[in-house]
Amino acid sequence: xxxxxxxLKHLAGISQLLPKNNxxxxxxxxxxxxxxxxxxxxxxxxxxxNSMLPILVDLNGNHLWLNCEQQHLTKLYQAPFCxxxxxxxxxxxxxxSCPADxxxxxxNACGLLSTNPxxxxxxxxxxxxxxxxxxxxxxxxxxxxxVIPNFLFSCAPSFLLQKGLPKGTQGVAGFGHGPISLxxxxxxxxxxxxxxxxxxxRHSTSQGSVIFGDTAIYMPRIHKQxxxxxxxxxxxxxxxxxxxxxxxxxxxxxxxxxSLPTQPEDSGAAGGTMISTAAPHMVLQHSIFEAFTKMFAxxxxxxxxxxxxxxxxxxxxSNMVSKFPNVDLVMDRPNGPVWRISGEELVAHVRPGLxxxxxxxxxxxxxxxxxIGARQLEERVVxxxxxxxxxxxxxxxLGSRGLKCGDLxxxxxx
Amino acid sequence: xxxxxxxLKHLAGISQLLPKNNxxxxxxxxxxxxxxxxxxxxxxxxxxxNSMLPILVDLNGNHLWLNCEQQHLTKLYQAPFCxxxxxxxxxxxxxxSCPADxxxxxxNACGLLSTNPxxxxxxxxxxxxxxxxxxxxxxxxxxxxxVIPNFLFSCAPSFLLQKGLPKGTQGVAGFGHGPISLxxxxxxxxxxxxxxxxxxxRHSTSQGSVIFGDTAIYMPRIHKQxxxxxxxxxxxxxxxxxxxxxxxxxxxxxxxxxSLPTQPEDSGAAGGTMISTAAPHMVLQHSIFEAFTKMFAxxxxxxxxxxxxxxxxxxxxSNMVSKFPNVDLVMDRPNGPVWRISGEELVAHVRPGLxxxxxxxxxxxxxxxxxIGARQLEERVVxxxxxxxxxxxxxxxLGSRGLKCGDLxxxxxx
Numbered sequence: 001x002x003x004x005x006x007x008l009k010h011l012a013g014i015s016q017l018l019p020k021n022n023x024x025x026x027x028x029x030x031x032x033x034x035x036x037x038x039x040x041x042x043x044x045x046x047x048x049x050n051s052m053l054p055i056l057v058d059l060n061g062n063h064l065w066l067n068c069e070q071q072h073l074t075k076l077y078q079a080p081f082c083x084x085x086x087x088x089x090x091x092x093x094x095x096x097s098c099p100a101d102x103x104x105x106x107x108n109a110c111g112l113l114s115t116n117p118x119x120x121x122x123x124x125x126x127x128x129x130x131x132x133x134x135x136x137x138x139x140x141x142x143x144x145x146x147v148i149p150n151f152l153f154s155c156a157p158s159f160l161l162q163k164g165l166p167k168g169t170q171g172v173a174g175f176g177h178g179p180i181s182l183x184x185x186x187x188x189x190x191x192x193x194x195x196x197x198x199x200x201x202r203h204s205t206s207q208g209s210v211i212f213g214d215t216a217i218y219m220p221r222i223h224k225q226x227x228x229x230x231x232x233x234x235x236x237x238x239x240x241x242x243x244x245x246x247x248x249x250x251x252x253x254x255x256x257x258x259s260l261p262t263q264p265e266d267s268g269a270a271g272g273t274m275i276s277t278a279a280p281h282m283v284l285q286h287s288i289f290e291a292f293t294k295m296f297a298x299x300x301x302x303x304x305x306x307x308x309x310x311x312x313x314x315x316x317x318s319n320m321v322s323k324f325p326n327v328d329l330v331m332d333r334p335n336g337p338v339w340r341i342s343g344e345e346l347v348a349h350v351r352p353g354l355x356x357x358x359x360x361x362x363x364x365x366x367x368x369x370x371x372i373g374a375r376q377l378e379e380r381v382v383x384x385x386x387x388x389x390x391x392x393x394x395x396x397x398l399g400s401r402g403l404k405c406g407d408l409x410x411x412x413x414x
Numbered sequence: 415x416x417x418x419x420x421x422l423k424h425l426a427g428i429s430q431l432l433p434k435n436n437x438x439x440x441x442x443x444x445x446x447x448x449x450x451x452x453x454x455x456x457x458x459x460x461x462x463x464n465s466m467l468p469i470l471v472d473l474n475g476n477h478l479w480l481n482c483e484q485q486h487l488t489k490l491y492q493a494p495f496c497x498x499x500x501x502x503x504x505x506x507x508x509x510x511s512c513p514a515d516x517x518x519x520x521x522n523a524c525g526l527l528s529t530n531p532x533x534x535x536x537x538x539x540x541x542x543x544x545x546x547x548x549x550x551x552x553x554x555x556x557x558x559x560x561v562i563p564n565f566l567f568s569c570a571p572s573f574l575l576q577k578g579l580p581k582g583t584q585g586v587a588g589f590g591h592g593p594i595s596l597x598x599x600x601x602x603x604x605x606x607x608x609x610x611x612x613x614x615x616r617h618s619t620s621q622g623s624v625i626f627g628d629t630a631i632y633m634p635r636i637h638k639q640x641x642x643x644x645x646x647x648x649x650x651x652x653x654x655x656x657x658x659x660x661x662x663x664x665x666x667x668x669x670x671x672x673s674l675p676t677q678p679e680d681s682g683a684a685g686g687t688m689i690s691t692a693a694p695h696m697v698l699q700h701s702i703f704e705a706f707t708k709m710f711a712x713x714x715x716x717x718x719x720x721x722x723x724x725x726x727x728x729x730x731x732s733n734m735v736s737k738f739p740n741v742d743l744v745m746d747r748p749n750g751p752v753w754r755i756s757g758e759e760l761v762a763h764v765r766p767g768l769x770x771x772x773x774x775x776x777x778x779x780x781x782x783x784x785x786i787g788a789r790q791l792e793e794r795v796v797x798x799x800x801x802x803x804x805x806x807x808x809x810x811x812l813g814s815r816g817l818k819c820g821d822l823x824x825x826x827x828x
Contacts, residue, residue, distance in 0.1 A: 021605070080803060081649070081651075081803070083651035083652055083653075083659075084649070084650070084651060084652070084803035085591050085608075085650060085651075085652055085799075085800040085801075085803040086801070086803055088591055088652040088656075089591070089593075089800070093654065150801050150802075177499050177502055177503070179503075179593055187602070188601070188602045188605070188608075189605060190605045191435070191602070191603060191604045191605025191606070192605070194499075194602075235495070235498070236498070236499060237495075237497035237498060237499075238497055238498070238499055238501075238502040239497075240507060242502075245497075386499040386503070387499075387500070387564050388564075389494060389495070389498035389499040389500055
């Protein structure tokens with residue numbers, strides 16, 4: 001660290017965002033068609049041509065999986081043997097035996113179950129170990145690449161890539177809490193704090209990014225504002241299925257509040273609310289969906305409401321609507337920190353004149369009563385702190401303060 | 415790293431043993447009475463007086479546990495809450511609730527099962543998080559201390575300390591492969607390689623040590639010899655119970671070989687041979703013990719054999735013995751690397767005139783057919799490489815080359 005905290009009060013200009021040993025992290029892109037987010041891995045075999053592998057961001061995934069058949073691996077690729085320390089680290093005692101000797105297929109290797117987070121399909125792949133390269137600059141094959149040697153991941157069956165993912169996706173990166181998730185392997189390798197910051201970009205002018213390790217020790221002041229200003233904290237828990245959870249105490253639509261049913265403290269859905277980059281829109285369990293939709297509709301001019309268009313349950317004639325209500329998620333406890341979602345963030349402009357409430361009815365059997373989707377994460381700073389088990393989040397969008405995720409990218413210093 | 419490998423051929427003198435960011439590790443001591451090994455943690459509450467906590471080295475343990483009742487903790491001690499990321503990292507979903515609010519007892523904490531590796535007793539403790547301090551210099555309260563913030567460990571019930579451990583022991587440190595073992599938390603914090611080197615000292619003149627991360631990139635040349643010279647490698651596996659395993663293919667006594675029964679590849683005792691710092695002597699399953707003892711006896715003058723004294727099964731009149739046979743463990747495969755154990759290392763001098771084969775008959779039901787004990791690890795360099803799943807070991811003792819573990823301590827540079 002190069003500056004003493006006694007200087008913090010003197011910092012009035014641009015400061016170093018990241019400590020010396022922190023490589024930052026990849027810029028993220030948003031796929032227009034699906035609303036999902038992805039980044040480029042470096043494909044090592046033929047460097048000069050077409051060396052970028054698009055990989056989907058899966059917040060709750062516990063490992064990175066790839067289709068290895070397309071020669072994406074270096075000559076250093078190995079499949080750790082059954083009962084090896086690497087397999088146990090990846091939490092697998094399952095031995096695989098496959099007659100050929102190519103990536104994804106070896107005798108005496110370990111099996112790892114991978115999931116397509118959109119379709120929920122699973123497939124058994126081979127645990128592999130190789131160099132991982134992640135592009136740190138966007139839009140170019142040139143420039144710095146973050147490299148982790150001995151990175152553990154799965155060579156998954158190619159059918160897993162076929163449905164649900166943006167066109168051209170070659171794999172899925174898990175940002176979950178597990179020992180071989182992408183953030184945990186990066187943090188271990190660099191001796192970083194076990195946390196990561198995510199800022200998902202909404203517009204083509206605003207690039208998203210993930211930053212590994214601790215970020216804002218010194219806060220960058222852009223246009224005299226501080227991108228990490230107005231960040232609140234709430235406890236983070238992990239469900240029995242390994243997903244991130246937070247607790248939403250109640251939901252307010254304008255001033256009208258309704259409480260969420262409390263979760264027993266030791267239930268599987270620990271906090272009660274999931275967060276997912278694989279769900280573009282917020283998902284509510286059926287009864288919560290009904291209550292919320294009704295409350296939202298009551299805040300809108302009755303005459304603006306029109307027949308809903310699938311998959312949405314509440315739609316409006318946009319010409320007759322001037323403003324949508326704000327929706328506040330009150331986190332953790334009755335007067336806890338507020339995750340303010342502007343009405344604009346909760347609607348989808350289906351076609352000219354038709355705007356719908358972009359919240360999905362998950363049915364009776366959802367993984368969690370509430371799932372915060374990618375859309376609600378966009379244009380916010382969200383920090384998953386796995387050392388302290390907290391989530392820090394922008395209370396309102398960066399846009400409401402004249403900033404955007406793209407501003408953060410410009411300041412990924414080291 | 416400060417020296418290019420092109421200089422390796424020029425290195426003829428003392429070189430840097432450890433890279434810049436590697437803090438080394440604690441010196442170890444041997445308890446005469448029990449043959450067990452321990453080191454000092456730093457006790458943070460009253461620094462000036464009596465600030466050292468003796469902690470037993472448990473190679474296969476998966477976490478560090480302490481008796482927290484004696485105010486060993488700092489004011490920063492926390493018990494991570496149930497379902498927190500820290501609890502999941504420690505692999506525990508078990509919630510504990512305890513009415514008081516003191517270390518070891520909190521509401522909404524997590525439970526972790528700790529084991530006394532000598533008595534095999536277990537006890538449920540509370541998962542705690544605090545600063546860990548490890549003394550890096552021996553015999554003094556002065557000098558550098560390795561500190562890990564946010565270290566995860568267990569506040570275990572005090573009864574676990576009462577039996578089997580050297581007098582004054584305040585806890586047990588697990589050096590196992592699991593995510594919150596001491597080596598893994600140190601490696602993660604410093605961004606080191608996931609490996610550690612252990613050299614257990616045998617004599618009061620030879621101090622032992624553990625060095626975290628990678629060690630001998632540049633090998634110190636002491637008295638023109640290289641302490642890491644003559645090191646062989648064998649695969650390392652983890653059993654279903656989380657213990658380190660290697661495979662001993664056969665045992666040779668002088669030139670006489672007998673093979674060990676092969677393990678099916680996917681059995682629980684993966685490699686077949688355990689390694690333990692909690693067992694002072696080698697332990698053999700009953701039938702292997704019988705065969706080995708017979709083979710050993712055949713190499714000794716028949717008239718030297720005397721009535722055995724418990725717990726040993728084969729004893730000799732030492733006045734009638736000039737030399738004990740060498741015992742070679744042939745590792746991994748029929749002509750694999752050899753772990754040479756001199757006869758001297760396998761005997762115990764019970765009293766003047768009486769020397770016994772210090773190998774224990776584990777009975778019919780042992781955890782593994784062969785357990786390599788602390789005595790066989792002493793005065794050797796042993797490297798547990800958890801990134802590559804290998805064990806590197808000195809093929810013969812350092813003493814056979816005029817060196818000792820104490821020489822390594824003098825060269826813990828950084």
